[in-house]
Amino acid sequence: MGEKIRHSRVALFPASFDPVTNGHLDLIHRALRMFDEVVVAVANNVSKSGLFSLEEKLEMLNGILSETDGVRVESFDGLVVEHARALGACAIIRGLRAMSDFEHEFEMALMNRHLEPNVEIIFLASSQDYIYVSSSRLKELARFGASVADFVPPLVEDHLKRKISGS
Amino acid sequence: MGEKIRHSRVALFPASFDPVTNGHLDLIHRALRMFDEVVVAVANNVSKSGLFSLEEKLEMLNGILSETDGVRVESFDGLVVEHARALGACAIIRGLRAMSDFEHEFEMALMNRHLEPNVEIIFLASSQDYIYVSSSRLKELARFGASVADFVPPLVEDHLKRKISGS
Amino acid sequence: MGEKIRHSRVALFPASFDPVTNGHLDLIHRALRMFDEVVVAVANNVSKSGLFSLEEKLEMLNGILSETDGVRVESFDGLVVEHARALGACAIIRGLRAMSDFEHEFEMALMNRHLEPNVEIIFLASSQDYIYVSSSRLKELARFGASVADFVPPLVEDHLKRKISGS
Amino acid sequence: MGEKIRHSRVALFPASFDPVTNGHLDLIHRALRMFDEVVVAVANNVSKSGLFSLEEKLEMLNGILSETDGVRVESFDGLVVEHARALGACAIIRGLRAMSDFEHEFEMALMNRHLEPNVEIIFLASSQDYIYVSSSRLKELARFGASVADFVPPLVEDHLKRKISGS
């Protein structure tokens, strides 16, 4: 039926990224197959204290993703659905690693749909390679001196090492 | 950054549709916000005996969706990922009503990704209005003479009534 | 504040009872602490073929419960909520043995509430002694010749033995 | 068989109520269909710091429920089963919003039954309208400036706004 001219479709991928893992990156690349632009949005949550500062998180994400076409890295404050609306995003992407994620994510999806019915929340199954990989578990491994090289890009591994030896 | 010219993005929504419910229709409309075309594909599963024949399922879906822009109704045999590949679909859409769906769907997603890494499986949370609505539960209600008018379009309600009184 | 005159409060406890187990009986006795009358209702489900006939199920239940004050044994056809309404029951009682029960029961509760908002569905946690005891598992044990004496009253044990040796 | 004279049956509904939501109120009204009196009991948990003080929680609950026949609002210290015993309650009511609630509630029910076998713990499924509504999620929404008017009575909305703008 021929090619149509389309508005670009934007998806938002919000997370803490404390720090970004290969699991996150896998999801970003999956999302790029379906959307024209993926906005990687670091939640600037002042109440939740992470290992890395917002600036460090953005620096790592930009260092890793600056060459990837269709990806934009930024931070956001406030409700994720409001940020999605402001961006004109049609979708918010969430990764599911396992059932423990699912319940919480499902309830959040229903609440976010109530707050903003025009943005769809979509769930992607994590790669089986990263099913047990979360930022918090990697930080724990790093603190015990174990290698996290299989789970994060080298840039993040360096940051983690420096951060933990310095703390 | 201006509008770009894009290939149309096709998503596949495969199910048994025995019969189609408002829950299915809600998912189809959600998917249309994110994709250019949604192919509603009735699994022609010869081993699984449903209440309706493939022809009846297609007739109901076409009756309900023929006016909806961007939707195409068809049937398929065999593996869903092969049908997605043949269509050039970038995504397969699955609805999640509750956790009992999740486990099975998650495992199927990992298997399908193994079979065809270029098609992404995405999960959408069902509307809270339809969280307890499944085709099989509606058939049970209809058999007991209860009204299913809140959960299916009138066309499907008619089909259900005729089918069940005739059996 | 003195004693008030009250209508009696009736609760319905519907199940297949194929056969009744100590787990069921435990729930009936718990329910009697909260309600004036508990109607033990055997679902007369023609499509689902059980080991025991409706008559045998009623005979076993009556044999065990005939002395218990506040309990009435009967059968019902059709939707459980309609039977509850006809009885003037304020509650339907369901036992939860474990999480696998919960999902299905939760969805049924939402559907039943939709069908009949004036009857409340309440869940009671099974005794930890019967957490792994279901009618179907006991039938399997009995078929293998194992004793089920810890899980059913003697009357049911006899029925099970005769039934299985005779089949 | 005629009306019998009965002792009043009391049920205890214990929670943090930080703050009370429409989900809680829905459960209280459901419970009133089954019991003569529902005691709404605010846990006075000194170790857990909430947004509202005990006095504020009681003030909100009394403001909303003072006209509701059969409801009494109070606070309690210590074990919930001991409070139930002291009140002569036959049941403790707990709402289940989703499976994540279930596991914890089930284990607590078994422990409470061990501590006090004469009080039954009963679970009610939350309304599908409030399935994703919890006090903690509403506080988070309110902090981000989103409206919570669909999920709490106006009195609670006012308290939340004042509390959060003042903090």
Next chain:
Amino acid sequence: MGEKIRHSRVALFPASFDPVTNGHLDLIHRALRMFDEVVVAVANNVSKSGLFSLEEKLEMLNGILSETDGVRVESFDGLVVEHARALGACAIIRGLRAMSDFEHEFEMALMNRHLEPNVEIIFLASSQDYIYVSSSRLKELARFGASVADFVPPLVEDHLKRKISGS
């Protein structure tokens, strides 16, 4: 503290093996690290009709495992705990692929412990490579003509192909 002389420790690994998969084989090799002998026991369940006959299942298992030291292949009738007792096994091994397995397995473990307190049931997590691989899913794939070479040994692949083309 020096080496001690020990009785050999036997573990039983019971399953349907319809057919054996790489997931099963992975578990058998894990078990061999902990026990002196692993008895691979095919359940001879006459009521459950599988794709393969008991003889075919044993032939495939023997073909694959005949060279593996410490493994013995056999069939059993009746209760698994009775077979374990007869063998003098100290443990029954069960693989867990995901949560959907867990609930059922947990209940079975409690029942089996009741029936035979001297045999311990132990759970091993499946390899992440086989987390979505079950015998029934592989049969479905094979029926659709998809390759199962990544999930079963060549001998089983051949059997599956012949069986399905012949049926």
Next chain:
Amino acid sequence: MGEKIRHSRVALFPASFDPVTNGHLDLIHRALRMFDEVVVAVANNVSKSGLFSLEEKLEMLNGILSETDGVRVESFDGLVVEHARALGACAIIRGLRAMSDFEHEFEMALMNRHLEPNVEIIFLASSQDYIYVSSSRLKELARFGASVADFVPPLVEDHLKRKISGS
């Protein structure tokens, strides 16, 4: 086939033991049926603040287990798989009380297997008597003045009472 001479098989049972419960002790005795030696290893987690000090935990465990043949009590720092490797343990034992434990344990098992493929993680179902018993729940009970005598040995009960009255 006669008795073989075997190396002793060591299993590691790591936990916080804050404090040890009858549930833990039940698992230790189950493990002793399958392994020659069970090393009960108290995690010396400096970041997580428990009720009891490492010294008190070791004192309680030694007091209870000193007479039990085949058990050794010790503490460890760092990753549990490294400690297992250092000990030459073939297995790490984890108890599962319910599904809420399962997800977290399953992910940890996959991660630990990645870190150290030669140590197997095995799960044992808790006794149904202790299914709702955890160290943290017992501490809560003790703080409310409830008896924990059914769930811990007398020595631990004494320690708990002294600790809590003194705090």
